Amino acid sequence: MGFAATRAEALAGLEAFLPRAGRAYAANRNRDEGPGARTHVSELSPAIRRRLLTEEEVARAAIAAHGFAAAEKFIAELCWRSYWRGHLETRPALWVRYRRDLQHIEAELARDGRLAARFALAVQGKTGIDCFDFWARELVETGYLHNHARMSFASIWIFTLRLPWQLGAAHFFRHLLDACPASNTLSWRWVAGLQTVGKCYLARAERIRRSSGGRFQVSAPLAESATPPPPEPPAPLVPLRPLPAPDPQVPTGLFLHTEDLAPESIPWGVTLRAAAAPDRIGGAPAAPKRWLAERALDDAAARVAAHFGLACERLPEEELEPAMVGFARRHRLRQIVTAFAPVGPVADRLRAVATRLAQEGVTLVTVRRRWDELAFPAATRGFFAFRPVLPALLA
Ligand SMILES: Cc1cc2nc3c(=O)[nH]c(=O)nc-3n(C[C@H](O)[C@H](O)[C@H](O)COP(=O)(O)OP(=O)(O)OC[C@H]3O[C@@H](n4cnc5c(N)ncnc54)[C@H](O)[C@@H]3O)c2cc1C
Known part of the structure; x- marks a missing residue:
């Protein structure tokens, strides 16, 4: 078993899984044959989560292979991810x-x-x-x-x-x-x-x-009932804030992070003169998670070089704020564009970076994909209220 660490591996994984993304997925997706033996689910989540593959291209590939009706279950599962992200974004x-x-x-x-x-x-x-x-x-x-x-x-x-x-x-x-x-x-x-x-x-x-196909006996007793906890105070709804577009007139750099590792498919709307990425991921992940995320980051940095013709500088993650200032100064940047990061540790870090850069007169501009722009505002209630947005996402 191997999880895709690069976009090329993820595309190959998608290609291999596509024949099973139609009615077979709808029928069998709940069956778990165990590690190394799974055939009914894609195991693409690490790649999709960091956008080595975008939800949009995965959904389109499934439709191209099976048509919407047969691929609907797979697409709906894929959209649970968009729903959850949109829900947390609007209920931070x-x-x-x-x-x-x-x-x-x-x-x-x-x-x-x-x-x-x-x-x-x-x-x-x-x-x-x-x-x-x-x-x-x-x-x-x-x-x-x-x-x-x-x-x-x-x-x-x-x-x-x-x-x-x-x-x-x-x-x-x-x-x-x-x-x-x-x-x-x-x-x-x-x-x-x-x-x-x-x-x-x-x-x-x-x-x-x-x-589990009988892999487990489950003879030890499990809880027979579950009492839902008393309802909490509702989390206030924070409507999605429109993001200002990057200014095409000012010297601009690109910053890459692990919330979106497909910078080639983001419509930046500016000419880029430099690119940078952290040298590692932050937090305290277990070793296999760190290994995979950092290989994916290396892969995206290499793709930036190939696609935009810019060597992607690697900045020390532990001192990211001053390193970003140095990056901006070296290339005389007034603006740095970066992919939108939803609620979570990367977004928290980007906020700190933006504050530090602003002190130098440099703006950090985040660009949100059309997919998220459409999906997030529809995710404020339950998944069934969210589903009607699917045709617009795939239009
Ligand atoms: C307690 C719990 C924690 C979870 N934590 C995560 C998490 O941290 N990250 C994560 O990506 N998923 C999470 N999931 C959702 C789901 O279990 C995984 O996305 C899925 O198992 C990934 O396997 P796959 O790629 O083979 O999925 P497939 O069945 O092949 O589905 C294709 C893609 O659709 C998306 N997807 C499928 N089901 C879900 C779902 N229920 N919710 C959200 N996205 C879905 C994933 O991107 C997945 O790669 C969690 C589910 C539970 C119950």
Whole structure:
């Protein structure tokens, strides 16, 4: 098994999966044959998450192969990602709340030995629940879990093991190769019963046996019922802010980051005279996640050189703010364009960079793709209210 680390590998992966993206996907996508044996799902999420492949090109390829009707299920699943990203973008308090709660819970974990012991058994895969223990190890070893495994894992974590969902989300985020602030946090919230009021996801032994093709016995008892938590105060709706377009008249550089690694397909609307990217990713990811993300970043930097004819300078991630100032000065830039980064750590970092650059009279201008412009405002309520935007996205 190998997850695509470059755009060329991702395109090859898409090409190989396309014959199965039609009615076969709709019929079989919930079946999980296990690591190294999966044929019913694409395993393209790490590439799509960093936009080595854009949602748009993946959806169009599926339609070209099968027609819209047969590819609809695959496209709808793909659009869950756009929905979650748009939802968090327009309800950013959900991210702030999660980060704040996680801090408190991590402090409690450091104080409370019994909680720490239960947490350790779960993440090491030593709970005695065969499927859960297998998935716990699979997650750490491979950085990937099938969607059904993610749902069941999260459900067992919350309702059987009675661990805080925020700790599970943070553990996933550290290990998943496709870790996405929106898809991950909001999916955990959905399983916990916080995202759709009054509805949570309860893992059932029989469903796990069936979807795993009998790989697991699930003889240890799972929670029989799940009580949705009391509703939280609603997160205020923050309408999508229009972004000012880059000024085509001023000397402009490009900054590349891991939220969007297909800079060739963004309509920048300016002539670029220099390009830069961080030399590594930030945060504290597990080693396989760091490895894959940094190979993808190297690949995009090489494509910038080939496509725009600009050597992509690598700036020290740990000192990004002063390094960006140096980059702007070296090339006498007044403006740096960069792909839009949705709510999450990269967006936080870009805000700090923008503030520092502004002190030098340099503007950091973010450019949002048409896909996100259309999808995000439609994602303020549930997925069913979002679905009618699909024809416009694909028009
Ligand atoms: C608790 C939990 C946490 C999750 N965390 C993440 C995450 O951090 N990053 C992430 O990309 N997905 C996340 N998902 C969604 C989903 O599990 C993965 O996108 C999917 O399993 C990836 O495998 P695949 O590429 O083989 O998917 P396929 O079935 O081949 O689907 C094609 C693409 O559609 C998108 N997609 C499919 N299902 C979903 C979904 N339910 N939500 C969002 N996008 C979807 C992905 O980009 C995927 O690559 C999470 C789901 C759960 C239940």
